[in-house]
Amino acid sequence: MVSAIIPAYRAAxxxxxxxxxVLAQTEPAKEIIVVDDGSPDDLKSAVARYGGRLxxxxxxxxxxxxxxxxxxxxxxxxxxxxxxxxxxxxxxKLACQMDVFRRYPQVGLVASRFYVQTAGDSLCLSRKxxxxxxxxxxQGERAFRLGCSILTGTIAVRxxxxxxxxxxxxxxPAEDRDLWIRLVASTSxxxxxxxxxxxxxxxxxxxxxxxxxxxENMLRVVHRNKGxxxxxxxxxxESEVFERWAGVLISQRNYRHAFxxxxxxxxxxxxxxxxxxxxxxxxxxxxxxxxQAITR
Numbered sequence: 001m002v003s004a005i006i007p008a009y010r011a012a013x014x015x016x017x018x019x020x021x022v023l024a025q026t027e028p029a030k031e032i033i034v035v036d037d038g039s040p041d042d043l044k045s046a047v048a049r050y051g052g053r054l055x056x057x058x059x060x061x062x063x064x065x066x067x068x069x070x071x072x073x074x075x076x077x078x079x080x081x082x083x084x085x086x087x088x089x090x091x092x093k094l095a096c097q098m099d100v101f102r103r104y105p106q107v108g109l110v111a112s113r114f115y116v117q118t119a120g121d122s123l124c125l126s127r128k129x130x131x132x133x134x135x136x137x138x139q140g141e142r143a144f145r146l147g148c149s150i151l152t153g154t155i156a157v158r159x160x161x162x163x164x165x166x167x168x169x170x171x172x173p174a175e176d177r178d179l180w181i182r183l184v185a186s187t188s189x190x191x192x193x194x195x196x197x198x199x200x201x202x203x204x205x206x207x208x209x210x211x212x213x214x215x216e217n218m219l220r221v222v223h224r225n226k227g228x229x230x231x232x233x234x235x236x237x238e239s240e241v242f243e244r245w246a247g248v249l250i251s252q253r254n255y256r257h258a259f260x261x262x263x264x265x266x267x268x269x270x271x272x273x274x275x276x277x278x279x280x281x282x283x284x285x286x287x288x289x290x291x292q293a294i295t296r
Contacts (some may be wrong), residue, residue: 108187147181
């Protein structure tokens with residue numbers, strides 16, 4: 001029934017943990033599809049030990065969106081589930097999700113809460129951002145927010161729901177949020193309160209380059225899906241993105257860049273409280289660093 005799709009790039013050291021978590025499911029997947037996105041490491045050798053228990057696809061490097069899309073095209077199951085190569089599933093994940101699909105034929109997408117694993121193997125449970133354990137048929141801003149609140153590694157989707165939807169290459173790392181927004185706006189969704197996956201956060205994973213790319217592309221996602229939003233909701237979502245962007249840069253003590261981000265927000269919306277907050281804070285912190293630089 002279920003095709004498990006695992007895109008992989010530079011993941012030879014984590015891919016086996018992900019695959020093993022799929023093989024350990026109490027309700028087995030019909031197939032496991034590993035898509036090697038032109039990985040320069042020894043990924044192929046790492047998965048060779050599984051033999052015929054998985055399908056290995058190789059493609060030139062093109063990003064995670066194109067890798068997942070190739071997996072979707074190759075999938076033969078009636079349900080598609082996604083897992084990143086550095087994350088892993090709980091043993092009952094597919095059984096719990098297939099139970100929802102059987103009980104609610106109208107549901108096209110099932111997600112769940114999840115664990116977050118940080119340095120030192122400590123686990124914390126994701127916050128409950130949306131109603132759980134009920135059928136959700138949302139439109140507008142509620143659908144937009146739901147699509148941004150669910151983790152890719154927890155998601156299972158009926159294959160026919162994906163017939164007219166794909167990941168958009170070039171939106172990485174916001175490409176998954178873009179697809180989930182579109183899907184939950186077009187079908188009923190269900191979020192299980194039980195955590196069914198673990199999202200692994202690698203130390204130092206959020207660099208300046210990462211936060212710039214994430215927020216720039218998240219702004220593109222907001223505008224791609226602005227038909228779901230009123231004008232005031234659109235401005236609010238823009239503000240949320242800029243607030244996160246400037247906040248991360250300030251936490252990294254990159255005050256000049258945070259100042260430029262704040263100015264960019266104020267250029268779009270001169271009355272933005274977020275823009276003025278970031279503009280003032282980053283500006284004052286930049287000035288405060290000048291005497292320190294002089295005395296060095």
